[in-house]
Amino acid sequence: MALSIKPLHPLFAAEVSGIDLKQPVDPATFREVIAAMDRYGVCVYRGQNLPDEPHIAFSRLFGTLELRPTVRKAAKHLRFNHPELFDAGNIDIDGNILPEDDLQRAYSRGNKLWHTDSSHRQTRAAYSLLNAHIVPPEGADTEFADMRVAYDRLPETMKARIDKLVCVHDVWYSRMLGGYPEPTAEERKVRPPCYHRLVQYHHGSGRKTLYLASHASHIQGMPVEEGRALLKQLIGMATPPEAIYRHKWQGGDLVVWDNTCTMHRATDFPDFTYKRDLRRTTVEEAPDAARLAIAS
Amino acid sequence: MLQPLVQPDQVYRRISVEPLTGAIGAAITGVDLSQPIDAEVKGEILRAFHENVVIYFPEQPALTPAQHLAAASIFGRFMRIPHLFGIEGYEDVQVIRREAAERDTAVVGGNWHTDSTFLDAPPSAVVLRGVHIPSVGGDTLFANQYLAYEALSPKMKEVLSGLKAVHSASWLLGKASKDRDKGYGDSIRKLDTAAADREVLHPVICTHHATARKFLFVNTVFTRRFEGMTPEESKPILDYLYAHCSRLDFGCRVRWRKNQVLVWDNLAAQHKAIGDYPGHERELQRVTIAGDRLH
Numbered sequence: 001m002a003l004s005i006k007p008l009h010p011l012f013a014a015e016v017s018g019i020d021l022k023q024p025v026d027p028a029t030f031r032e033v034i035a036a037m038d039r040y041g042v043c044v045y046r047g048q049n050l051p052d053e054p055h056i057a058f059s060r061l062f063g064t065l066e067l068r069p070t071v072r073k074a075a076k077h078l079r080f081n082h083p084e085l086f087d088a089g090n091i092d093i094d095g096n097i098l099p100e101d102d103l104q105r106a107y108s109r110g111n112k113l114w115h116t117d118s119s120h121r122q123t124r125a126a127y128s129l130l131n132a133h134i135v136p137p138e139g140a141d142t143e144f145a146d147m148r149v150a151y152d153r154l155p156e157t158m159k160a161r162i163d164k165l166v167c168v169h170d171v172w173y174s175r176m177l178g179g180y181p182e183p184t185a186e187e188r189k190v191r192p193p194c195y196h197r198l199v200q201y202h203h204g205s206g207r208k209t210l211y212l213a214s215h216a217s218h219i220q221g222m223p224v225e226e227g228r229a230l231l232k233q234l235i236g237m238a239t240p241p242e243a244i245y246r247h248k249w250q251g252g253d254l255v256v257w258d259n260t261c262t263m264h265r266a267t268d269f270p271d272f273t274y275k276r277d278l279r280r281t282t283v284e285e286a287p288d289a290a291r292l293a294i295a296s
Numbered sequence: 297m298l299q300p301l302v303q304p305d306q307v308y309r310r311i312s313v314e315p316l317t318g319a320i321g322a323a324i325t326g327v328d329l330s331q332p333i334d335a336e337v338k339g340e341i342l343r344a345f346h347e348n349v350v351i352y353f354p355e356q357p358a359l360t361p362a363q364h365l366a367a368a369s370i371f372g373r374f375m376r377i378p379h380l381f382g383i384e385g386y387e388d389v390q391v392i393r394r395e396a397a398e399r400d401t402a403v404v405g406g407n408w409h410t411d412s413t414f415l416d417a418p419p420s421a422v423v424l425r426g427v428h429i430p431s432v433g434g435d436t437l438f439a440n441q442y443l444a445y446e447a448l449s450p451k452m453k454e455v456l457s458g459l460k461a462v463h464s465a466s467w468l469l470g471k472a473s474k475d476r477d478k479g480y481g482d483s484i485r486k487l488d489t490a491a492a493d494r495e496v497l498h499p500v501i502c503t504h505h506a507t508a509r510k511f512l513f514v515n516t517v518f519t520r521r522f523e524g525m526t527p528e529e530s531k532p533i534l535d536y537l538y539a540h541c542s543r544l545d546f547g548c549r550v551r552w553r554k555n556q557v558l559v560w561d562n563l564a565a566q567h568k569a570i571g572d573y574p575g576h577e578r579e580l581q582r583v584t585i586a587g588d589r590l591h
Contacts, residue, residue: 007588203338203339
């Protein structure tokens with residue numbers, strides 16, 4: 001089956017059509033799915049209306065799925081039976097909008113900062129697949145930027161300056177920026193900081209890319225404030241308005257992005273008025289896994 | 297000043313990359329394309345591809361069509377060239393073949409060109425495999441169009457950056473092809489003349505989607521004239537650019553071997569087939585990688 005690919009932005013991001021993700025995807029078609037990911041970084045599948053099971057089944061084709069972390073959450077937040085599903089909504093288990101002082105809200109606020117998923121884990125996330133069950137009638141767009149493009153656009157002096165730098169990523173740093181309370185010793189122990197090169201090769205395209213996120217607390221071997229200032233500057237340089245694809249969600253959308261070459265952030269919506277139910281699966285990066293199976 | 301293509305700090309961990317010239321082309325060893333390729337090796341192959349524009353894998357087993365397709369998928373999704381024949385059951389694998397008895401027909405691709413620039417979105421790459429190769433002859437020449445752009449004077453770059461060129465398949469397959477001495481025989485499909493005469497526009501100086509580098513994008517086979525200029529006004533400038541873009545110091549010459557796999561970047565490289573093997577059969581099989589509109 002030949003997929004139809006329509007670019008959504010001059011630099012990256014495409015809409016993929018001609019495929020029903022509720023049906024099994026054959027290896028030749030999946031190669032086209034991967035080729036589109038490698039080229040565009042963000043792929044939008046409109047009108048899929050995927051239940052949880054086919055969402056997870058399609059995600060598994062990309063690799064091993066991350067399991068939801070255990071954080072301070074009341075039972076009312078654990079909406080899903082599947083441990084592979086991350087909650088990117090604003091409702092509780094009974095479908096009620098979460099109150100203002102809910103810890104889940106404080107935890108999610110950090111997602112409005114530019115980031116890439118799971119950079120705070122030493123095993124990076126390769127892909128995220130975000131599935132829209134209920135979308136609010138206005139707002140709540142997701143913004144994306146391509147970090148290969150961002151790298152290409154840096155002045156040569158900046159490329160030389162950052163080439164060998166290592167960032168310290170810490171989930172609690174971005175959570176506290178978003179207003180989450182000081183993590184407990186237990187929380188810090190379960191999810192410790194980790195280390196990633198700032199400039200990396202993107203395996204899917206062979207291009208150099210920035211591996212950047214608001215989870216990046218500071219830069220190794222550099223005074224903390226100096227490193228933070230550099231990271232802030234780089235995030236600014238990587239996300240000028242003309243380099244952003246802003247996804248306006250429709251119910252039934254599945255959006256897949258490559259965390260190793262993009263950043264994204266959530267935007268505001270009247271979130272005490274409207275319900276939003278989005279569910280995410282996250283695929284771990286596995287550099288040694290044979291992802292390109294030979295077709296029989 | 298020409299920029300060196302390979303940066304000294306870029307070390308390959310999983311494959312060996314040996315440049316063929318100082319301008320374009322590199323041989324890749326240490327990977328078996330009949331086997332599954334992991335993400336890191338894929339990344340290194342693509343890096344070598346972007347840095348060298350043409351790469352070839354001289355030591356490969358005889359890939360089956362399915363393995364050829366799997367290896368080609370490293371470079372993107374497939375498209376089919378309208379005037380080539382596919383092999384049965386694997387229509388994305390298309391055939392470039394010349395019979396031993398074929399003497400009075402033109403060699404397909406015998407002039408400097410990039411493939412299929414008469415399409416709105418020309419192919420971004422071509423992944424070929426040697427099937428029947430004469431013991432000598434039938435090499436392919438390549439020329440690096442990043443270097444062709446970079447070697448132009450600043451003012452010429454400025455002038456060309458403001459221009460678009462009109463491309464069509466008229467000379468190859470349309471009205472203008474009727475006026476040529478030699479046809480192509482039966483190795484390629486006859487295209488509808490109207491489709492072949494359809495004109496499309498591409499910038500003369502394009503930016504590569506994967507390297508962000510600029511390259512020169514006109515070729516003798518498909519470029520007709522500059523947009524907004526007459527053929528007479530365009531011709532002297534195009535003739536200069538055709539001579540310039542195929543300079544030997546931008547190029548390389550690759551010798552074929554049976555089972556060798558070769559990939560050219562169909563945006564940043566031009567190529568030319570050498571027909572010096574009359575009396576011998578030659579067959580390559582190719583998978584074409586789709587591209588986007590050029591900017």
